[in-house]
Amino acid sequence: MKLVTGGICAAKGFTANGIHCGIRKNRTKKDLSLIFSQVPAHAAAVYTTNLVKGAPLTVTKLHLQDGVAQAVICNSGNANTCNADGIEIAEKMSAATADALGIRADDIVVASTGVIGQPLDLAPIVGGIPQLVAGLSGDGSDAAAEGIMTTDTVKKEVAVEFELDGKTCRIGGIAKGSGMIHPNMATMLVFITTDAAISSDMLQKALSGDIANTFNMISIDGDTSTNDMVTVLANGLAGNTEITQEGEDFSAFMQALNTVTVALCRMIAGDGEGATKLLECRVQGALDEPTAKTVAKSVICSSLLKAAMFGADANWGRVLCAIGYSGAQVDVNKVGVSFRSNKGTVTVCQNGAGVEFSEEQAKEILLEKEIEILVTLGDGTADAVAWGCDLTYDYVKINGDYRT
Amino acid sequence: MKLVTGGICAAKGFTANGIHCGIRKNRTKKDLSLIFSQVPAHAAAVYTTNLVKGAPLTVTKLHLQDGVAQAVICNSGNANTCNADGIEIAEKMSAATADALGIRADDIVVASTGVIGQPLDLAPIVGGIPQLVAGLSGDGSDAAAEGIMTTDTVKKEVAVEFELDGKTCRIGGIAKGSGMIHPNMATMLVFITTDAAISSDMLQKALSGDIANTFNMISIDGDTSTNDMVTVLANGLAGNTEITQEGEDFSAFMQALNTVTVALCRMIAGDGEGATKLLECRVQGALDEPTAKTVAKSVICSSLLKAAMFGADANWGRVLCAIGYSGAQVDVNKVGVSFRSNKGTVTVCQNGAGVEFSEEQAKEILLEKEIEILVTLGDGTADAVAWGCDLTYDYVKINGDYRT
Numbered sequence: 001m002k003l004v005t006g007g008i009c010a011a012k013g014f015t016a017n018g019i020h021c022g023i024r025k026n027r028t029k030k031d032l033s034l035i036f037s038q039v040p041a042h043a044a045a046v047y048t049t050n051l052v053k054g055a056p057l058t059v060t061k062l063h064l065q066d067g068v069a070q071a072v073i074c075n076s077g078n079a080n081t082c083n084a085d086g087i088e089i090a091e092k093m094s095a096a097t098a099d100a101l102g103i104r105a106d107d108i109v110v111a112s113t114g115v116i117g118q119p120l121d122l123a124p125i126v127g128g129i130p131q132l133v134a135g136l137s138g139d140g141s142d143a144a145a146e147g148i149m150t151t152d153t154v155k156k157e158v159a160v161e162f163e164l165d166g167k168t169c170r171i172g173g174i175a176k177g178s179g180m181i182h183p184n185m186a187t188m189l190v191f192i193t194t195d196a197a198i199s200s201d202m203l204q205k206a207l208s209g210d211i212a213n214t215f216n217m218i219s220i221d222g223d224t225s226t227n228d229m230v231t232v233l234a235n236g237l238a239g240n241t242e243i244t245q246e247g248e249d250f251s252a253f254m255q256a257l258n259t260v261t262v263a264l265c266r267m268i269a270g271d272g273e274g275a276t277k278l279l280e281c282r283v284q285g286a287l288d289e290p291t292a293k294t295v296a297k298s299v300i301c302s303s304l305l306k307a308a309m310f311g312a313d314a315n316w317g318r319v320l321c322a323i324g325y326s327g328a329q330v331d332v333n334k335v336g337v338s339f340r341s342n343k344g345t346v347t348v349c350q351n352g353a354g355v356e357f358s359e360e361q362a363k364e365i366l367l368e369k370e371i372e373i374l375v376t377l378g379d380g381t382a383d384a385v386a387w388g389c390d391l392t393y394d395y396v397k398i399n400g401d402y403r404t
Numbered sequence: 405m406k407l408v409t410g411g412i413c414a415a416k417g418f419t420a421n422g423i424h425c426g427i428r429k430n431r432t433k434k435d436l437s438l439i440f441s442q443v444p445a446h447a448a449a450v451y452t453t454n455l456v457k458g459a460p461l462t463v464t465k466l467h468l469q470d471g472v473a474q475a476v477i478c479n480s481g482n483a484n485t486c487n488a489d490g491i492e493i494a495e496k497m498s499a500a501t502a503d504a505l506g507i508r509a510d511d512i513v514v515a516s517t518g519v520i521g522q523p524l525d526l527a528p529i530v531g532g533i534p535q536l537v538a539g540l541s542g543d544g545s546d547a548a549a550e551g552i553m554t555t556d557t558v559k560k561e562v563a564v565e566f567e568l569d570g571k572t573c574r575i576g577g578i579a580k581g582s583g584m585i586h587p588n589m590a591t592m593l594v595f596i597t598t599d600a601a602i603s604s605d606m607l608q609k610a611l612s613g614d615i616a617n618t619f620n621m622i623s624i625d626g627d628t629s630t631n632d633m634v635t636v637l638a639n640g641l642a643g644n645t646e647i648t649q650e651g652e653d654f655s656a657f658m659q660a661l662n663t664v665t666v667a668l669c670r671m672i673a674g675d676g677e678g679a680t681k682l683l684e685c686r687v688q689g690a691l692d693e694p695t696a697k698t699v700a701k702s703v704i705c706s707s708l709l710k711a712a713m714f715g716a717d718a719n720w721g722r723v724l725c726a727i728g729y730s731g732a733q734v735d736v737n738k739v740g741v742s743f744r745s746n747k748g749t750v751t752v753c754q755n756g757a758g759v760e761f762s763e764e765q766a767k768e769i770l771l772e773k774e775i776e777i778l779v780t781l782g783d784g785t786a787d788a789v790a791w792g793c794d795l796t797y798d799y800v801k802i803n804g805d806y807r808t
Contacts, residue, residue, distance in 0.1 A: 321454065
């Protein structure tokens with residue numbers, strides 16, 4: 001397996017584009033993206049667990065009932081959520097896209113991200129679709145990745161190449177992070193494309209299995225958005241024998257998918273609102289996986305720890321505190337904590353109590369941009385990783401700003 | 405029932421004091437407090453649910469097994485938590501206090517708040533106890549309230565007077581809020597005194613019942629401290645017939661206790677680290693009380709909403725979002741949201757969708773220091789209240805600062 005360029009257009013048969021259509025006032029900011037597969041693709045998706053769901057999710061769910069899709073249309077600047085006519089708008093957005101592409105409306109994945117509770121004006125979208133379709137290209141991943149950005153400061157795309165059945169396959173993805181746009185609601189959107197041949201059922205199985213260890217292990221601020229969605233389209237153009245059951249090929253596919261999703265997770269967490277650091281909490285020695293995950297997420301979600309990491313403060317007491325209230329059954333007298341970065345590793349706690357360490361060395365380690373928080377529980381062999389970011393002045397600034 | 409002055413010394417037979425003994429370097433900051441009842445009192449307590457518990461909690465639990473206590477000793481500046489010799493230190497701190505007061509060591513409630521994982525030096529405490537005891541007075545509530553403060557910006561005390569059985573009774577309390585002291589771990593400590601006569605069992609029942617609706621409904625930052633503790637001493641000097649079962653007297657006692665605890669809750673939440681506003685979320689029309697509580701706490705804990713309140717931004721979508729991910733089963737299409745303060749009330753959402761409102765009026769309402777977030781669920785008759793505060797630059801500043 002190797003990293004390749006091209007993002008969501010790295011896989012055969014996929015083109016993409018992103019434009020400014022006019023949902024946003026700022027003309028330099030793209031606000032409408034399209035991903036297109038030249039043939040209908042098997043499709044799978046996972047959605048937010050928030051009871052308040054964006055209308056596009058309801059429509060996408062309906063469209064994916066047959067496990068097939070051929071295009072993704074996504075706007076930024078307005079989440080089309082908590083609007084009386086949201087479903088109708090999302091259906092019309094799908095229909096306009098399908099018309100322009102000459103495909104079925106129920107083969108469209110539709111998504112929106114931005115402010116919630118404000119009517120989404122269909123006019124700029126319908127007006128922009130012809131230009132969007134005309135500009136579809138194999139180099140369009142960048143533009144599409146830009147069109148879904150909100151408060152993201154960097155565009156997020158990645159692609160890998162691997163082999164299945166002697167055939168070269170690719171998986172690529174773009175994402176927008178859990179950010180608020182001024183003045184809007186956070187959303188995580190991830191669109192993945194692959195030319196591997198895999199049945200809808202196995203694609204859904206791969207995605208659902210993967211997100212439990214990836215996108216469900218990220219936290220920026222503990223808020224679960226109304227519009228979160230991860231979709232995969234698999235168009236089969238790589239020519240491998242279709243994966244229809246578990247086995248070596250499925251494992252290889254899962255591994256490639258995981259490489260893409262972990263890379264996107266790290267990009268999303270590291271680009272959390274106002275973040276200056278990517279935090280990665282690695283829990284080892286847990287009794288079982290649920291325990292490891294609960295502990296890792298509790299640590300990564302602690303506002304106190306996140307603020308300490310912003311201050312490059314090796315305040316391990318906050319790690320122990322977060323483990324203690326996580327709800328996981330752990331023996332706190334066996335807990336060990338270390339901090340690691342490119343500058344080295346410093347152990348700060350063993351057997352639940354502090355150990356002597358150099359504050360200077362700890363500071364040097366914690367001033368880096370990517371910090372690992374290593375927790376050992378000493379209870380078993382299960383492990384887990386969670387990703388997050390530090391809590392900064394800018395998080396407050398971005399989210400405290402008035403909407404209008 | 406009426407508010408009275410005197411805090412924890414308002415009830416008959418209680419004296420208190422607070423001094424600087426030298427745990428803190430800053431000599432102007434008190435760091436050791438004592439509360440004393442002239443006769444042994446019935447006692448009840450509730451403790452943090454964090455698996456990582458401060459050593460003083462373990463010792464206090466042991467001392468309260470017989471339901472009797474006569475004094476509370478509490479230092480700030482060091483939490484005596486995650487130290488190898490913590491229990492021994494807490495026992496010695498109790499013993500020194502008991503010796504100086506001429507009472508039993510197991511009638512001492514011992515508490516500590518401050519940095520965790522650093523050895524607590526007993527010398528300044530033992531050295532300070534004679535002065536602390538010598539200065540005990542009926543006017544000492546203020547000094548005691550100051551001695552337990554960490555990042556608190558205001559001292560927190562309250563007392564009420566009420567009647568039981570024709571006798572005048574009083575309940576008073578002091579608290580320190582969920583703050584971090586530079587460079588320390590958050591802790592909520594509440595000490596309540598009363599001259600009402602009530603059995604230990606009924607006192608514990610009253611306290612446990614009350615905190616479910618009060619101290620368990622506050623959130624500053626979602627972190628549950630290792631040292632949280634609420635204790636009540638009831639010395640019976642009011643001369644009422646001892647409350648030994650439920651009934652009218654118990655209800656009157658509960659009501660007075662609740663007045664004290666709600667006042668302290670509001671003080672703690674409003675003085676949350678870096679807070680500029682007290683937030684009170686009132687949920688009405690829930691199917692049952694657990695649902696009402698879950699929704700109220702989820703709203704009050706949302707970092708996004710807390711930041712919006714800092715910015716005086718009527719971003720009701722964040723309220724809906726927090727309700728949606730709370731885990732409570734609610735029909736989001738029936739949810740209503742209003743914001744209320746001294747400047748009036750503005751309804752921003754009805755039936756799960758936005759309604760027209762004046763942004764100017766909303767801004768005026770939200771610029772106040774105390775904001776109520778009113779949520780109606782339309783599913784039943786249960787309600788709940790939760791208290792919190794806004795998320796500000798100063799929260800990040802206080803908690804991002806380096807410990808040394």
